Ligand SMILES: Nc1ncnc2c1ncn2[C@@H]1O[C@H](COP(=O)(O)OP(=O)(O)O)[C@@H](O)[C@H]1O
């Protein structure tokens with residue numbers, strides 16, 4: 001397969017996956033992601049949407065208070081550390097990385113959208129992997145409501161991705177009944193995204209903010225743009241490779 005035929009994956013990685021549920025960014029997880037991207041590089045091109053700035057900061061500093069402004073300051077402290085960890089681990093495998101900080105309001109302005117897509121395309125053409133996070137200094141949407149799920153979906157739409165792959169800490173979306181019975185059963189494939197809303201059970205995990213609701217919202221945006229969303233367990237090693245090869249249980253939200 002030639003480079004031009006590669007499928008484009010927007011890969012969203014949340015703080016839970018990046019910390020493997022602990023209090024610090026897991027270099028092992030970032031290495032795992034880098035290894036998989038290096039292995040799949042001929043068939044897929046990757047654009048990453050990564051949370052983890054606040055989690056990275058907490059390794060180095062404790063700031064008083066729980067207000068949004070404190071979280072914004074933490075994100076500002078942690079973002080360069082997060083990018084350093086990505087850069088160090090990806091470089092080891094010959095992968096080049098770059099940083100893009102975006103906010104929702106950017107997706108409402110035609111000129112900004114054109115600038116984003118042009119920049120990302122030049123980066124990808126030159127073998128740089130864009131690593132996107134919300135610009136938490138100017139916007140508080142993700143810190144308050146969300147995980148970067150919706151930002152990832154808007155990015156996937158803008159860059160005409162083939163797949164929006166959301167890495168989380170469950171084997172995709174389970175049926176509500178199976179969670180209640182404690183025998184988790186993954187919904188493997190579904191088109192009716194509205195029906196998924198009824199399967200939400202409980203709220204969020206340790207570092208999470210949006211829970212399954214924001215993932216379903218993201219999948220709706222992606223579906224309307226003709227993009228499949230895969231919700232995959234990023235806590236497990238080789239989760240990208242295994243989902244591409246259909247070797248693990250995960251949820252595929254398909255377009256009609
Ligand atoms: N039907 C469901 N199937 C799986 N997880 C669900 C479901 N409903 C709610 N959840 C919750 O959503 C969480 C994942 O979202 P979140 O905590 O925001 O993590 P992330 O940081 O990966 O975005 C799960 O750990 C679980 O607590």
Ligand SMILES: N[C@@H](CCC(=O)OP(=O)(O)O)C(=O)O
Pocket residue numbers: 013014015016050051052053054055075133134136142143146147148149207208209210
């Ligand atoms: N921009 C913030 C996002 C925080 C967030 O809640 O996202 P997530 O870890 O996806 O639930 C950060 O990088 O820490």
